[in-house]
Amino acid sequence: MGENQLSNTQLYIGIDGGGSKCRATIYNQALKPLGTGVAGRANPLHGLEQTFQSIQQSTELALKDAGLPIETCNELVAGLGLAGVNVGHFYQQIAQWQHPFKAMYLTTDLHTACIGAHNGEDGAVIITGTGSCGYSHVGEHSISLGGHGFALGDKGSGAWLGLKAAEHVLLSLDGFASSTSLTDKLLSHFNVDNAMGIVDNLAGKSSSIYAQLARYVLASANEGDAVAIAIVTEGAEYISALARKLFEINPSRFSMIGGLAEPLLPWLDEDVASKVSPSLSPPEFGACLYAQKQFNAAIAG
Amino acid sequence: MGENQLSNTQLYIGIDGGGSKCRATIYNQALKPLGTGVAGRANPLHGLEQTFQSIQQSTELALKDAGLPIETCNELVAGLGLAGVNVGHFYQQIAQWQHPFKAMYLTTDLHTACIGAHNGEDGAVIITGTGSCGYSHVGEHSISLGGHGFALGDKGSGAWLGLKAAEHVLLSLDGFASSTSLTDKLLSHFNVDNAMGIVDNLAGKSSSIYAQLARYVLASANEGDAVAIAIVTEGAEYISALARKLFEINPSRFSMIGGLAEPLLPWLDEDVASKVSPSLSPPEFGACLYAQKQFNAAIAG
Numbered sequence: 001m002g003e004n005q006l007s008n009t010q011l012y013i014g015i016d017g018g019g020s021k022c023r024a025t026i027y028n029q030a031l032k033p034l035g036t037g038v039a040g041r042a043n044p045l046h047g048l049e050q051t052f053q054s055i056q057q058s059t060e061l062a063l064k065d066a067g068l069p070i071e072t073c074n075e076l077v078a079g080l081g082l083a084g085v086n087v088g089h090f091y092q093q094i095a096q097w098q099h100p101f102k103a104m105y106l107t108t109d110l111h112t113a114c115i116g117a118h119n120g121e122d123g124a125v126i127i128t129g130t131g132s133c134g135y136s137h138v139g140e141h142s143i144s145l146g147g148h149g150f151a152l153g154d155k156g157s158g159a160w161l162g163l164k165a166a167e168h169v170l171l172s173l174d175g176f177a178s179s180t181s182l183t184d185k186l187l188s189h190f191n192v193d194n195a196m197g198i199v200d201n202l203a204g205k206s207s208s209i210y211a212q213l214a215r216y217v218l219a220s221a222n223e224g225d226a227v228a229i230a231i232v233t234e235g236a237e238y239i240s241a242l243a244r245k246l247f248e249i250n251p252s253r254f255s256m257i258g259g260l261a262e263p264l265l266p267w268l269d270e271d272v273a274s275k276v277s278p279s280l281s282p283p284e285f286g287a288c289l290y291a292q293k294q295f296n297a298a299i300a301g
Numbered sequence: 302m303g304e305n306q307l308s309n310t311q312l313y314i315g316i317d318g319g320g321s322k323c324r325a326t327i328y329n330q331a332l333k334p335l336g337t338g339v340a341g342r343a344n345p346l347h348g349l350e351q352t353f354q355s356i357q358q359s360t361e362l363a364l365k366d367a368g369l370p371i372e373t374c375n376e377l378v379a380g381l382g383l384a385g386v387n388v389g390h391f392y393q394q395i396a397q398w399q400h401p402f403k404a405m406y407l408t409t410d411l412h413t414a415c416i417g418a419h420n421g422e423d424g425a426v427i428i429t430g431t432g433s434c435g436y437s438h439v440g441e442h443s444i445s446l447g448g449h450g451f452a453l454g455d456k457g458s459g460a461w462l463g464l465k466a467a468e469h470v471l472l473s474l475d476g477f478a479s480s481t482s483l484t485d486k487l488l489s490h491f492n493v494d495n496a497m498g499i500v501d502n503l504a505g506k507s508s509s510i511y512a513q514l515a516r517y518v519l520a521s522a523n524e525g526d527a528v529a530i531a532i533v534t535e536g537a538e539y540i541s542a543l544a545r546k547l548f549e550i551n552p553s554r555f556s557m558i559g560g561l562a563e564p565l566l567p568w569l570d571e572d573v574a575s576k577v578s579p580s581l582s583p584p585e586f587g588a589c590l591y592a593q594k595q596f597n598a599a600i601a602g
Contacts, residue, residue: 045505087501148471148496149504151452151464155472163452170449171456176542195449200388203450204346241477 010295011075013062013101014288015055017042017082018109019130019150019159020208024058025284026066026076031292035068036284037061043083044090045149046206052097055080059100078104079291081112081283083131086147105294109283110135110144116286117255117279124251125279126242129258130211132157136246145245150207156235156242158211158260164231165217166202166210170195172227180227185216211259218263236267243272255279311596312376314363314402315589316356318343318383319410320431320451320460321509323352325359326585327367327377332593334586336369338362344384345391346450347507353398356381360401379405380592382413382584384432387448406595410584411436411445417587418556418580425552426580427543430559431512433458437547446546451508457536457543459512459561465532466518467503467511471496473528481528486517512560519564537568544573556580 012031015024022042026034039057041050059078063070078101085091086108095106114125114135124136131154133147150159169186171177173195187193189212190201202209220228243254254275256265265273313332316325323343327335340358342351360379364371379402386392387409396407415426415436425437432455434448451460470487472478474496488494490513491502503510521529544555555576557566566574 084504086497087504088497089501145475148500152467152500152503153471166453170454174446175546176539196387196389199449199453200390202453203385203388238477245476 010077011072012288012291013059013076013078014284014286014291015058015078015080016109016112016283016287017051017055017080019043019046019083020211022054022058023284024062025288026062026068027288031288035062035064035066037065041208044094045084048093051094056100073100074102076101077291077295079112079287080104080106081109081287082106083109086144103295105291107290110147112286112290113257113283114286115289116281116283117257118253119280120289121253122251123253123255124246125255125257126239126246127258128157128239128256128260128264130157130159130207132160132239134242134246136249136251138249138251141249143246143249145242150210155238156264158214159207161217161231161235162210162213165213166198168227170198178227181220181223181225182216182228185220186213189213189216214260232267236264239264240269240272253277257283311378312373313589313592314360314377314379315585315587315592316359316379316381317410317413317584317588318352318355318381320344320347320384321512323355323359324585325363326589327363327369328589332589336363336365336367338366342509345395346385349394352395357401374401375403377402378592378596380413380588381405381407382410382588383407384410387445404596406592408591411448413587413591414558414584415587416590417582417584418558419554420581421590422554423552424554424556425547426556426558427540427547428559429458429540429557429561429565431458431460431508433461433540435543435547437550437552439550439552442550444547444550446543451511456539457565459515460508462518462532462536463511463514466514467499469528471499479528482521482524482526483517483529486521487514490514490517515561533568537565540565541570541573554578558584
């Protein structure tokens with residue numbers, strides 16, 4: 001078989017790893033999806049071993065779903081979009097991994113999400129899921145903003161909404177802040193009856209545990225609770241400001257991705273909300289497009 | 302030897318374990334200190350193994366400092382004041398430890414700090430070190446407030462001041478918040494030149510790393526920086542409110558303990574600041590008094 005023929009049957013795997021889960025999809029040369037696997041979180045910030053495990057597990061599940069033998073793994077050209085690899089030392093540690101693929105191309109989950117959202121064309125995206133961040137790509141220019149991680153940043157994200165709610169509820173239970181309907185919702189979520197019960201369930205926990213509280217904040221805000229409205233408004237103001245920064249290089253399209261994208265939409269400023277276009281393809285397809293481009297360049301190179 | 306004679310030569314060890322370090326002091330029956338040892342942090346929130354290691358290491362160093370053989374360990378009656386054991390499951394895990402002492406009595410670092418500060422008498426304390434919390438004890442009444450831990454609560458603590466500073470500096474570097482002299486201080490502290498450099502050094506780090514930034518916030522506030530002043534003022538307002546809650550049961554004495562106690566004093570409301578009395582003895586002496594009282598009660602049983 002010549003090299004062209006090999007390339008014509010090349011299989012790809014696009015992997016999107018974040019703070020809550022890792023999703024992998026296998027594509028054939030024509031970029032038709034063959035199978036998908038979902039595993040646990042894959043954010044190096046929460047541990048390298050877990051990240052590698054989640055990548056491998058989602059890959060194996062995708063191979064199985066595609067009806068391919070597990071040995072096919074070392075024939076796959078992999079595109080990896082991972083949260084956390086905007087932090088330099090995490091990028092290096094993942095890039096140095098003795099990966100099981102034919103080739104692996106690594107970039108941020110933000111970059112692959114943007115490629116996917118606009119089917120490989122230029123554009124901008126904001127991800128508001130467990131975390132929050134923004135990315136804009138036009139020609140040679142790109143802007144990457146936010147994504148500083150749980151507790152340090154990620155305003156407007158699920159984990160941030162949950163953290164703000166928990167903070168306020170604890171202050172309120174101690175008598176230092178105004179009362180809110182969030183108190184009952186959080187106490188009943190954890191099935192406890194006091195502040196220490198909440199702390200017991202949250203102390204030292206990861207961002208995904210906090211993100212589970214976001215739906216209560218949105219529900220309370222939609223019911224008119226002043227504390228919840230203040231939290232959601234502060235988060236949405238940041239997301240609107242983030243979008244305006246991304247618009248500075250005039251991206252032709254803009255999408256919002258992640259579990260909070262839809263519920264936050266009514267809270268965004270009108271000039272931002274009116275610019276939101278649907279995401280065209282999922283982040284793992286973006287990861288596949290990224291890998292294909294890099295791989296073809298390497299072969300041509 | 303009768304039991305009384307045994308009791309007359311009983312040795313005690315008072316151990317104060319927190320988010321930054323673990324300090325142990327050995328006392329004789331007359332409560333004269335014989336030797337002290339300091340080891341790394343002992344907060345179960347950061348890991349049980351490390352907590353047990355720090356307790357053992359500080360104990361061994363204290364025995365060495367006291368000129369006692371290491372085997373003396375199993376003759377010591379230990380008082381343990383530990384951060385984090387206000388969280389139920391951590392209390393249980395530490396209490397079930399196969400400890401190396403003759404007897405071990407466990408309570409919160411807040412409780413032993415209060416006993417120490419007022420030499421065993423009733424009173425109130427606020428600890429503002431890596432974390433923040435308050436405790437008041439009068440007769441049968443006690444109040445325990447705050448201490449919800451890094452990121453969730455602990456307003457006015459060193460880690461909270463550091464986190465607020467880092468959050469603001471990152472927003473400012475991304476163009477979402479007003480500029481502040483804290484930016485240069487944090488960039489130079491970490492020897493980096495941009496936001497991701499700061500994130501690289503802080504992502505996933507423990508409260509003690511954030512607490513190291515507190516001195517910059519206090520310095521900037523004292524130099525008139527508006528952002529730093531707003532952060533320190535918000536923290537100090539919480540500490541003042543915390544003190545007023547503790548005063549509700551009319552403690553006869555009130556002390557502030559921890560690395561932030563002194564620098565925060567000028568920022569507290571006058572009605573609170575005027576009530577601060579010096580701490581009479583260190584927390585590890587409080588832990589020793591606690592252990593002695595429990596041990597004598599058990600013997601009298």
